[in-house]
Amino acid sequence: MSEYTSDQFKRMNIDDLAMEETSMQAPPRFFKDAFTRFKKNKGGLIGLVAIGMILLLAVIGPMLGEHTYNVIVKEHIDLPARIPWFEGFGLFDGSVQGYNPYVNRGLTDVYYWFGTDNLGRDLWARVWMGTRISFFVAIVAVAIDVVIGITYGLVSGYFGGKVDMVMQRVVEVISGIPNLVVVILLMLVLKPGLTSIILALMITGWISMSRVVRSQVLKIKEMEYVLAAKTLGATSFIIIFKEVLPNIVGQIIVMTMFSIPSAIFYESFLAFIGLGLQPPTASLGVLISRGYQAMLTYPHMVLFPVIVLSILMLSFNLVADGLRDAFDPKMKGF
Amino acid sequence: MVQYITKRILWSFLTLFIIIFLLFLLLQFMPGSPFDDEKLTEAQRILMYAKYGLDQPFFVRFGIYIQNILKGDFGISLALQKNMLVQDIITPRLGISVRIGLQALLLGTTLGIIFGVISGSFKNTWYDTFTTFIAVLGVSVPSYVFALLLSYFLGYKLRIFSITFKHGEPLMSSILPTISLSMFVMAQTTRFLRTELIEVLGSEYIKLVTAKGVKRHLVILRHGIRNAMISVVTILGPLTVTLMTGSLVVERVYGVPGIGDLLVEGILTNDYNIIVMIAFIYSALYIFMNLSVDILYGLIDPRIRVAKGG
Numbered sequence: 001m002s003e004y005t006s007d008q009f010k011r012m013n014i015d016d017l018a019m020e021e022t023s024m025q026a027p028p029r030f031f032k033d034a035f036t037r038f039k040k041n042k043g044g045l046i047g048l049v050a051i052g053m054i055l056l057l058a059v060i061g062p063m064l065g066e067h068t069y070n071v072i073v074k075e076h077i078d079l080p081a082r083i084p085w086f087e088g089f090g091l092f093d094g095s096v097q098g099y100n101p102y103v104n105r106g107l108t109d110v111y112y113w114f115g116t117d118n119l120g121r122d123l124w125a126r127v128w129m130g131t132r133i134s135f136f137v138a139i140v141a142v143a144i145d146v147v148i149g150i151t152y153g154l155v156s157g158y159f160g161g162k163v164d165m166v167m168q169r170v171v172e173v174i175s176g177i178p179n180l181v182v183v184i185l186l187m188l189v190l191k192p193g194l195t196s197i198i199l200a201l202m203i204t205g206w207i208s209m210s211r212v213v214r215s216q217v218l219k220i221k222e223m224e225y226v227l228a229a230k231t232l233g234a235t236s237f238i239i240i241f242k243e244v245l246p247n248i249v250g251q252i253i254v255m256t257m258f259s260i261p262s263a264i265f266y267e268s269f270l271a272f273i274g275l276g277l278q279p280p281t282a283s284l285g286v287l288i289s290r291g292y293q294a295m296l297t298y299p300h301m302v303l304f305p306v307i308v309l310s311i312l313m314l315s316f317n318l319v320a321d322g323l324r325d326a327f328d329p330k331m332k333g334f
Numbered sequence: 335m336v337q338y339i340t341k342r343i344l345w346s347f348l349t350l351f352i353i354i355f356l357l358f359l360l361l362q363f364m365p366g367s368p369f370d371d372e373k374l375t376e377a378q379r380i381l382m383y384a385k386y387g388l389d390q391p392f393f394v395r396f397g398i399y400i401q402n403i404l405k406g407d408f409g410i411s412l413a414l415q416k417n418m419l420v421q422d423i424i425t426p427r428l429g430i431s432v433r434i435g436l437q438a439l440l441l442g443t444t445l446g447i448i449f450g451v452i453s454g455s456f457k458n459t460w461y462d463t464f465t466t467f468i469a470v471l472g473v474s475v476p477s478y479v480f481a482l483l484l485s486y487f488l489g490y491k492l493r494i495f496s497i498t499f500k501h502g503e504p505l506m507s508s509i510l511p512t513i514s515l516s517m518f519v520m521a522q523t524t525r526f527l528r529t530e531l532i533e534v535l536g537s538e539y540i541k542l543v544t545a546k547g548v549k550r551h552l553v554i555l556r557h558g559i560r561n562a563m564i565s566v567v568t569i570l571g572p573l574t575v576t577l578m579t580g581s582l583v584v585e586r587v588y589g590v591p592g593i594g595d596l597l598v599e600g601i602l603t604n605d606y607n608i609i610v611m612i613a614f615i616y617s618a619l620y621i622f623m624n625l626s627v628d629i630l631y632g633l634i635d636p637r638i639r640v641a642k643g644g
Contacts, residue, residue, distance in 0.1 A: 181613045185360055188609065273582055309476070
């Protein structure tokens with residue numbers, strides 16, 4: 001029979017124990033890892049910086065210029081872009097097709113950085129006002145994804161059985177109808193405008209999110225730790241919010257990021273076909289749809305909104321791609 | 335398998351039925367009635383309603399509506415070409431839209447497959463970065479932006495193509511719309527094939543083939559692409575929607591006399607019957623596309639059959 005002596009034991013500090021515990025908690029490590037991976041993704045970083053800059057300009061841009069976005073100046077209609085510093089290099093000096101309307105009209109000390117539209121309104125201010133609407137639509141898309149998409153997917157996946165059956169048939173029918181048709185029919189009954197766009201997003205925007213969440217929930221609810229929580233008497237509410245949700249947060253973030261560019265696209269697309277926001281509201285879609293009608297004579301009217309819209313969409317896609325690779329390198333998707 | 339196909343077909347019909355119901359429901363919400371003339375007395379109005387069956391209960395009217403739609407009778411145009419039958423306006427325009435759509439699909443998937451294979455098999459090289467970037471660009475930039483750029487530079491500045499669609503030369507005129515529409519298809523196919531190929535190339539049987547000493551390009555060509563390509567079939571459904579959405583704006587930019595442009599015209603002039611018929615065509619096409627993809631995929635990939643039962 002062996003004897004236990006005190007030198008066979010090591011005294012453990014209570015602080016060490018606490019340290020060990022925190023280092024074993026998964027979520028902080030998970031996000032840290034994802035963040036480290038994201039930082040290595042050049043495209044994602046560039047996208048993030050670009051979004052930040054566009055957001056900044058959307059906030060302060062309209063105040064930077066000397067003109068306001070909705071003031072009609074008859075003497076200043078159809079002016080091309082003219083930017084003080086670039087002027088010296090022959091770039092953006094306000095000339096169009098060989099002549100300079102600024103000079104012709106005697107507006108030597110007037111500068112419109114992005115030019116003016118056919119009513120003499122400042123396009124610089126209008127473009128950034130329009131970008132604000134794009135960001136607003138982006139926020140709405142995220143909110144719909146989070147509120148409707150996640151809830152729907154969680155409930156459908158977690159409760160399963162008949163609930164899941166019915167909810168999935170509903171999803172199947174909605175996704176069987178092309179978005180375009182839903183949106184167009186909705187716009188026929190409602191007045192075109194921001195409310196209708198939001199409503200259209202509420203009907204169609206959450207489907208893919210709910211699918212991803214559901215499939216993840218189906219996987220996770222079979223895990224041992226969920227069983228353990230159940231055995232310990234946890235309610236469905238606690239299991240969903242403490243066991244399931246933290247484990248799918250990565251996918252959720254990625255999915256919301258992917259829904260942003262498509263929402264921004266829908267706003268501009270609807271404006272282009274005359275179903276979205278209506279002038280005099282300045283959204284990027286409205287500006288493009290107005291600008292393209294005069295594209296051949298005054299390319300600047302369509303150029304700037306198109307550039308901002310494209311960079312914005314590209315950046316969101318780059319960030320979404322970066323996040324997807326960071327959170328789950330194996331996650332499929334497009 | 336038969337059971338699976340039957341189930342899918344039944345679901346497609348149900349979805350189509352729901353769409354028709356929605357269209358009918360919306361019709362009820364439309365303000366006004368065909369007999370809003372103030373000169374009509376109440377008695378005359380009741381007679382008119384009886385004559386056209388408008389006094390019938392909701393579901394009876396819905397039954398008549400379904401019958402008419404199945405016959406292809408969507409009523410007359412209310413604004414664009416007054417009193418002409420809607421199907422007579424739409425049918426001649428359908429061809430050019432389908433043609434441009436198919437051309438774009440063909441061009442887009444071909445380029446997408448080439449780019450996707452390059453990008454997937456030379457993962458993390460310069461080629462990969464380049465094609466991935468092109469693909470992100472194609473996914474992000476809306477098709478009408480491509481349409482505007484192409485028509486401005488190739489059409490207006492360089493004058494290689496005409497800016498607007500010419501009836502005399504449908505092939506030349508359809509080149510720019512086709513390219514504009516195909517960008518997204520190309521990008522989507524590239525991205526999807528890349529992910530698939532990388533996954534397939536990392537699988538066990540590829541390792542076995544490589545271990546047996548088969549050269550890498552043969553591994554990719556004979557074993558990798560073949561399996562990765564199967565799943566590309568699944569994105570045909572979403573791509574169809576994108577092509578429809580894109581066709582609306584692209585046809586508008588180039589003035590193509592197709593149904594996308596007609597739909598926009600219909601929306602702008604509130605021509606309800608035209609909108610309804612095109613919406614119905616789009617939905618039916620989409621449902622048919624999804625159904626064929628599901629069946630095709632079930633046929634070529636035995637794993638799906640097992641998973642979905644049947």
